[in-house]
Amino acid sequence: MTGIAIITAGREDAYQDYLQSVKGGHDPEEFDGCLSEAERDAVTDPDTGCVHLWGTSVDSKWQSVAPGDIALVYRGGKYIAQATVVRTRDDPDLAEDLWRTEGNPWDPDNPWRYLTFLSDVEEIGVETEAFNELVGYQDNYIPNGFSRVSDARIRRLEARFESVETAVNELTGSGVRIHEFDDDTTDDDTATVTNADLGQRLVDASYDGDRYDELEELVAKAFSRLGFESRWIEGGDDTDVEITAPIHSIVEVKARSNGTLSSPDATRIAGHKDRHGADYAIVVGPGFAPAAIEDADRQDLVLLATDQLREVLARREQYGVPPEVLTPYLTEPGAFQDDRLDQLDEQLRTRLSGTQDLVAVMEALQRADAKEGTAVNLRLILKGMYDEDRVPDEHVIEQSLNLLAHPSIQLAEYVDGQYQPTTTTANAKVALRRFGNFIDEVDAGDEETNV
Template sequence: MQATSTDGSAHEEFEQLVAKAFSRLGYTANWIEGGGDTDVEIRSPEHIVVEVKARSNGQVNSLEVTNIDKHRRQRGADHAIVVAPGFAPKVIENAETTDLTTIAIDELVELLDRRDQYAVAPEETMDLLTRSGAFQDDRLDILDESIQARLDAGETLLAVIQALERADGPVETAEDVRWIVVGMEDSDEIPTTEEIRSALQLLAHPSIGVVTQDEDGYRVTTDYENGVQLVRSLGNIVQSSVEADDS
């Protein structure tokens, strides 16, 4: 995709690759063939038009905002995104006032990497892409913080399952579970009692059913390996920690 973004003779291929990229993000996206229209239309999770700009010099120096908005209105879309190999500083500065989003190919590739590695939900990336202005590292930082929170939550779920599996019988309270985790973990970043309690509530939900609770306390209904598969099925939120355990 990066190569075609700077090849003026491959603009249709570039447009199609961008359409496929948005599909990989989990969107319903289609390439629009021909001129006088937008290049890619996203129908879900939101209705967006995407203008794709190949530039041999590696950057867009100006945008025809009126024409882009015309294409948006023609399609009845709610927002417009411009994809290019890069953008001149003045285009980035003006992006906030144009009610559209600019994103360079390298940033789009970064989004794809996070989608592939962490199964980031389409709605999460769409929220960042529909904020007017330039999509830059600050938005990737927001996404990375969200991913890290999910990883931490997944690790807590696995720690709770492992703690209950190691316990000799039911464990009465979330605080008791936490003390078992403290004994297991070789780390200063031990989950709080509230985080443990939240994990227990999630694992005890009828739709999951890995943990049961009665008057004697909490019990686990599966082993750790099955727990890993379950937590992985909740959205790959523990991919990094699971891979570390498998190695």
């Protein structure tokens, strides 16, 4: 849940701190000795090259602030700035180094030790009344000190808008808009488009810089079609797509008219990955230069060309392959190239063969007498049903029986040394569809055999 933190800069000394530490920012070298190099890089805004932060002594509200939250700065009846929270840190020594200066009312017994690091600082001009109406505060509410909008009000915002980010964007005209996607989305113009058509639109848009927003949205929709929960982050200086389940990954989307991305900005992407707390970073583009492909593994990036994404979409549509199967291929650092697609195809062929075996064994069980439910007897029955090359080996039949009788499936049961079906083959096919569309492929193959 994205939260909203409120920073108050009403007093003149607080306003001067805002100008210096939030709007202007600090040279990263000021943090030498206080932050490690990795920590310093993580809190440095890649656009400004500075570290932007705020300190407070109010730990009760600060404890709930998290990376990705929106920070609004209040002064004199208006919200004057908006930023994104990068991370938080309790560090009284660093706070003292930064703000125990002449003229600043530093209190050693109540220091501004609770630090909030920020990025994407933008000046805005929003009247208090407009903000109060948005979050449901009384008309005359005025923030007093560092605070955070309650989770209950945030949830109501999420119910009214697509996201908190979108709600704040409509209020301030700054920041990003978040569009959530899932595989059941039906209110967009791609809802009735096949995966093949969606894949081709992806490829076409990736070669056209004028269709950049469309490309980002199509990529978010593509990952949704693959079974992932994804969201398109429109506008702002952030990643383009975020996958939130069953993995957590950012997706950087690039369009190039010449069809080749020379070099992803690995440092910038790493900053986006850290900001979102993601485990993976995927770069989608029309194609990649050899140097980029060679460096991808070292940079912990996954490079995914749009034509390869189109191929993965096609396999999802044909086989219904779940995202858990796709995840290893889409998250292994390096370039997703033909060899990786071949590995996926080999796994799909194995799953298809396994499904064929399950259906065949289930059909044999239906024909078997009560005392014929063993692998040896079922293989004899299958020899009378299929050509020799279609009949599974005895150990494969045994494995299929074990799977069909597994407590999570229960399409067969083991009684007195014999396996017996618990349902019909038709019902078993319906149950097995939860593992993908391989049943349809088996049926299609049987129809071709019978022609």
